[in-house]
Amino acid sequence: MAGGADLPSPSLDQNDPEAPDFERLPKVVDAPQGRMPAVPQGFTVQVVAKDLNKPRVIRIAPNGDVFVAESGSGRALVFPAEAAKGGASTPQAFAENLDRPFGIAFYPPDDPRYVYVAAANQVVRFPYRSGDRKARGPAEVIIADIPTKRHWTRDLAVSRDGQRLFVSIGSASNVAAGMPNKSPEEIKAFERTHGLGAAWGEEENRALVRVFDPEGGSVRNFATGLR
Template sequence: MRAPTTLTSLPLAFILLTPLHAQEVRTGAKAFGTWQDDAPGVSRHITPADLPPPSLTENDPEAPDFERLPKVVDAPQGKMPNVPQGFTVQVVAKDLNKPRVIRIAPNGDVFVAESGSGRVLVFPAEGAKEGSATPQAFAENLDRPFGIAFYPLVEPRYVYVAAANQVVRYPYRTGDRKARGSAEVILADIPTKRHWTRDLAVSRDGQRLFVSIGSASNVAAGMPERSSDEIKAFEKTHGLGTTWGEEENRAVVRVMDPEGGTVRNFATGLRNCSGMTIQPGTDTLWCTGNERDHLGPNLVPDFLTSVREGGFYGWPWYYTGANEDPAHAGERPDLKDKVLVPDVLLQPHSSTMQIVFYDASAFPAEYRGDAFATMRGSWNREDRTGYKVVRARMKDGKPTGLYEDFMTGFVLDKDTVWGRPTGIAVAQDGALLVSDDANGTIFRVTHGGSR
């Protein structure tokens, strides 16, 4: 049994002197880049017109020569992430076992999915702020827990948890740090091959619970053949462009009532929507997209996007609109003009994970309404990308397509990293919490003199 993990108050990081927004926006080929181009304030705007043609057409999902997993090391002595001028970083938790999703309870308690141990942990709000409390295990014995949701949103009675194989819920009252009862299965028998990160989101009216389920493969190259009539009949019940065989009800966002009585596909063609959130003040569901590999170093862009009901986002047939995947050349011309283009295109292979909108007032006013997203980082690209937190710029609640680096510095050289940002949440006091699942750390980012 693992020893209890204690929050640790460590010295504050230095405040970076790089002026915010000092760099021009990088567009075209310059927008792709690598970790060596990253720094707080560096901005990028990638459009579909910027995409190169595929440089690798075999699209072999098991090609061993593409695997370049990073070596993860401890943080060098005194090393902290880089953040924009005026912001400060501190470590408030360490020695966790693959902490991933972070969600904030209505009373400010910090819930963390410790995927490596099969637990959901709770840090008391004040303890998480000061780095002075030992977390409690709210729930245990789960298969790689990930998504967490409170229901209803006001005065919740349940905590829902999405494990790799099922969605469960626990009875809960505000302030509970241990589940009041055993797990009740809401959605059972989710297949666990390949992508296992299931996230959760609750609609503003509380009538719908969303769950994301990633694909079982890179490009679904092994699906059994079906006639056009069979495909049409299948799509009537499963959604436009959806896949079958081992990919049935995968690469989708599903929607159900909170009791799990009715379940259907809400959106399709999303290879791995590993993070979801509802944009504050709206009914708009947002998703992070992990796109396919093996088409070249600058394909396919990961993304952040609003998710339309009934929307089809391309996988596995197309990507970023009407760009056909070579692995499925000529197979589905009927879908070409029906693929939705994601709202914010990101550097390919960044492995974007979680997304949160900043709706607090502790950061400068210009941050209000923008989105933050984590990038766990590339695993098969010679020159690494990702390993950072980015900020997607919004205007009047709408995405501009532009995003900028916010927290960087986790890559030491082409082979070595000391952190992989994964979870992200806005704490009750407006600080930004970021989990690193490589070294088991939670960072707290504040602005000015606030802590």
């Protein structure tokens, strides 16, 4: 990973000297031939897979299988547990045709019967039994119609008591500049039903964490005002 001194200095938009220009990005170079990352004594680094299409999240199933959200291809991949023990491995497509999948969760956590996947536009689940390398059935939509503008990554987590799941939903902009004005009284009234610091307009139900039951019958805002 490059340090701060290795990155190019940010440039400024000529039309607006106060606005940073984010187009000057670092250049990615290939790793030196035969070199691997340096790790502490007692650890080793091995290549398990390469040339994946925007892999974003890794989750380990209770049996040790490695699930990977390959956001660029719209797939959830699975590597057998033995792949982590050494050598390259070819993954299998556990699920396909997803819109930029990201979060993965096993439910119930200890002996899962479902694999939940958070795509950009919805949360779905697939029937699952330990050791499955392909979903046992089609996707069941748990939360539908999540807006996809701008920040699209959606992570998942299961509550400690195993009764609920959480999904993160990013904002539709960087600074919420498109939100229409509200009076202080209107903001208070809105927050009473949506949560303290919740956004409105195109940002409604964005920049927050939602909590839902495993069947998706009850979905509500859990943490708001995060952007």
